[in-house]
Amino acid sequence: MIADHVVFPVSSESEYPYTLDRRHPGGGDALETFSILGVVAGATEKLRLVTSVLVLPYRNPVLTAKMVASLDVLSNGRVTLGVGVGWLKEEFEALDSPDFDKRGTVSDEWLAIFKNLWRRSPASFKGRFYSYDDIRCEPFPLQKPHPPIWVGGHSPAALRRTARYGDGWHPVGAIAASPLPPDEMAKHLETLKGLCDAEKRDFARLTISYKAPLYDAAVPDRGGNRRSFAGTP
Numbered sequence: 001m002i003a004d005h006v007v008f009p010v011s012s013e014s015e016y017p018y019t020l021d022r023r024h025p026g027g028g029d030a031l032e033t034f035s036i037l038g039v040v041a042g043a044t045e046k047l048r049l050v051t052s053v054l055v056l057p058y059r060n061p062v063l064t065a066k067m068v069a070s071l072d073v074l075s076n077g078r079v080t081l082g083v084g085v086g087w088l089k090e091e092f093e094a095l096d097s098p099d100f101d102k103r104g105t106v107s108d109e110w111l112a113i114f115k116n117l118w119r120r121s122p123a124s125f126k127g128r129f130y131s132y133d134d135i136r137c138e139p140f141p142l143q144k145p146h147p148p149i150w151v152g153g154h155s156p157a158a159l160r161r162t163a164r165y166g167d168g169w170h171p172v173g174a175i176a177a178s179p180l181p182p183d184e185m186a187k188h189l190e191t192l193k194g195l196c197d198a199e200k201r202d203f204a205r206l207t208i209s210y211k212a213p214l215y216d217a218a219v220p221d222r223g224g225n226r227r228s229f230a231g232t233p
Helices: 033-043 061-074 089-094 100-119 156-165 182-198
Strands: 049-055 079-084 123-126 131-135 149-152 168-170
Touching (some): 033 049, 049 149, 061 100, 149 156, 156 168
Parallel strands (some): 079 149, 149 168
């Protein structure tokens, strides 16, 4: 599972959702997601290759569809596309991505474009943010009808996106800023089932992938405190 960052701002006012102080713990060094997965694909035979998660609005949707399909072909059908809408406004601005405040709507359209390009050739699409006519974007992914799409996050919008477009739900929990304990998880699953019913999709066919980090208790955090494994499965 490989995360997705292209640049880090030197300073940022964006709030990171997964730490108590709302600051991102990383530095400025991040290898590009598809480059890493391409290397891993060539060095392995059975490992799944998961983006966890790819920030959809960062990249041109046609190019992204091509990259995912190419990786799926070259890996003999081992790609799982974990997706999210992003949180780092300054990174959106540096990449000249679509309006940060519209990132959810843009992400939904990008997912529709992926499915359009992965299922037909030539393909045409008329959207609010992006359109094309009679283009070929081949080869198609090896997995049919396409690589599994796991939607990250547990906001109401993420649950709706899962029900409409997803093959799996991929929330993050087991951390202080986002514990997602069993009772809350159960409520979200019940909500998701109702949303799937409304979309006439089979909830039972969704993959539920709960992402829980593990920390090295010997490594101090920013405040000099030792991390505890308490509450981490």
